Amino acid sequence: MAEQEGKIISAFRAASHKIASGPTSSQPRRRRSYIIRDLVDANDRLMKHYFNDTRLDTKFEHRFGYLDVYFSALEREYPYFQQKCDASGYLVFTAIQKCTSLLRILAYGNTTDINDEYLKMAEKTTRDTLENFFHQ
Structure with missing residues (x-):
């Protein structure tokens, strides 16, 4: 039993020494890749x-004419929905893009x-939008 414990302790010391010494020259550090999306x-x-000035009829104007007011209020009240720059310095999605993503998921029951195809939005961003919308 003591012999087994000694082997475990020596293996642990060797592993911790390898971790402390950092990556070797044969193991270069990998950088994360950044996917440039045309946001x-x-x-x-x-x-x-969806939001151009040429409306088809007055019913559409009556039903959806105030959406820009709702998006502005959402953007003003909740920091997640404000457009900011990410760590790379690129602008992230607007409140309208995030809400459109949210509504497409809820209305159509999609995953x-x-x-990703229409809004150029990653799956994680859509999930984060869902979480932030329902938890605020």
Whole structure:
């Protein structure tokens, strides 16, 4: 039993020494890759499809005319929905993009990865939007 404990302790010391010495030259540090998404183009497309000034009829104006007021209030009240820069210095999504992502998930019953194609939004961002919307 004491022999087994000695082997475990020596293996632990060897592993901790290897961790403390850091990566060797044969093991270079890997950097995270950053996926550049065209968020500006995605926002322009969204605004063109849903929020342009040429309304089809007055019913649409009556039902959805105040959405920009709601988005502005949401952006003003909750910091998550404010547009900021990420750690790389790129602008992140607007409140309208985040809410559109949220509404598409809730209305159509889709999974969170559906917004990658249209809104250029990662699955994690959609999940974070869902969590922040319902927990605030």
